[in-house]
Amino acid sequence: MKDQIWIGKVILIAVCVSVSACLQVFPDLFIYWRPSLLAEFWRLWTAHWVHVGWMHFFLNMLAFACLPFIFPHARNWHLCVLLLLLPPFISLIFYFYLPYIEAYAGLSGVLHGLYTAVGLVYLQYPKERKFAILVLLLIATKLVWENTFGQTGTAQLIGSPVLTEAHLIGAIGGVLCGLSYLLFRRVERTD
Template sequence: MVKSKTLVGRLCYRHWPTALVLLCLLVLYYFHTLYDISYLRDQVADGQWWRVFSGQFVHNNSSHLFSNMAALLLCRVLLSIVYSERDFTLSLLSCAFLTGVLIHFLLPSYDYYLGVSAALYGVLIAGALAMWRGRPYAGASLFVLVIAKLSLDYLVPDSVAPVSDRIGVPVAVEAHFVGVFAGVLVGVGEAALGLIRPAALPPK
């Protein structure tokens, strides 16, 4: 395989899982304009369970999409010290699935939801827990910053009003907290697997 000599080509070659996720967000955004694949509680109740997952990856408008794509890239950079490309992608998918399921069961007032932001909060928390094992101060700092940001959003609703105006839907602060809960579950699971994996390896 011939590697691209351009900077963008090298980045896409090295970080192709993240690039693929971003491409999927673009494709799903277009598909969503043709057929609504967001989380819809009544449709899920009718058996369309896939919406708890698909709703995490579609967006209301281009501003919503591109701001979340930028946030995803920022998360990838922040967590590059603890997550490989594969692990970051698996963490994102796990957080997205768990967030969708938890929204369905823990937030009965949510009849409609879309956007990857809650899953990204989950990834940040899972990454903070991963950092905690090797870089406790960095992990604790990231954890506290995420919780502080969400607490501000919840306690001072006016702080997210400009974002709501830009993306065309209310900022789902409660869903973001659910994403944090999903991140804790994923982070604990990753830590458990990290303890199990060495025992499965052949002796040196």
């Protein structure tokens, strides 16, 4: 059974990395492009799977691939639900509340949401609680740093500006998803 879970995680990672790599071939068709976002609704999701370059792709895929192994209790279906909810959440916040964002590409906002949501859910596991707190504190510290001092190192590495708003919005989405899951589980246990 345990082997099947690990194989499932590897398959999920392989599928996501493959889809993202395929989108890299024609990135202009898939990025967040505000003028055509609502007419080309797929961009709500695909914008977060296409990247500004291969180094950007590699860094985001590496962070994504680590998640299921850092948090082994995270089920594939939980991750899939988050991967369906977080991209349009971030894209729609951009569209309705941050109209100055014309274009965006990258998974980093979704990654912040994934790690935040899973970290919150991991607080319920006594043996993993300290690690979950550490991850959440690191994310919070990173967000404060980025929104206070900016982000230059990563921008130089990937060759493009980093949209720190995506990180913050993704983390907020992760908090909402994580807390919703915990609330749902609590209600489910009382029934």
